[in-house]
Amino acid sequence: MQDEFEMSMTGELKFFLGLQIIKSDKGVKIHQTKYTKELLQKFKIEDAKPMKAPMHPSTTLGLDEESPDVDSIMYRGMVGSLLYLTASRPDIMFSVCVCARFQVQPKEVHLQVVKRILRYLKGTPNLGINFYKSQNFSLLGYCDVDYAGDKWERKNTSGGCHFLGRCLVS
Structure with missing residues (x-):
């Protein structure tokens, strides 16, 4: 990439756009x-x-x-x-x-x-x-919905999360 773009190497990434990043033997924590x-x-x-x-x-x-x-x-x-x-x-x-x-x-x-x-x-x-190192790449998802749970506008509330192995990715 350095051939195509002007770049400088400042070391390992520890802070990016307000996110703090910690690397360890177990994985990465943001x-x-x-x-x-x-x-x-x-x-x-x-x-x-x-x-x-x-x-x-x-x-x-x-x-x-x-x-x-x-x-x-x-x-x-x-x-x-x-x-x-x-x-x-x-x-x-x-x-x-x-x-x-x-x-x-x-x-x-x-x-x-x-x-x-x-x-x-x-x-x-x-x-x-936390993003843990793992050999398990199974995708697992959970979701929940509250049909018309908003008492004033009768709107639904829904949400979900997805894991890749033990790591929350979405």
Whole structure:
């Protein structure tokens, strides 16, 4: 490739577009610990009590008319930052995507859920995705759907994950 493109070799890849990469004998780990800590500082959550889950299991968000409005620019910034973090944190994907539905007119109840996700990140800043070395290349997929589970718009919620051997790839 160096014959065709102007390139420089700067050593082993350790940091790329906010992703931290750690190689070991077991495989490769991709995480965003530095970005997570920066988010907590940016949104002033670094002194908050950590949470054990990104969203309470009984939480159902909707277009809550009675809750006061919040600054939509700040809310969008928080949700956008969390969406970028889902590149290495599939554990927050569902919660963040639920919050992303309310970016047009966010309410206080929506902001509280976003803050809970940030508090969850405070307790789990080092989590990421591991790609283990393996000879097993079997493809395995799981999916789930909640038909018309959205009480206000009757929309479906679906999701899935795919593993190549022991490694989450999608």
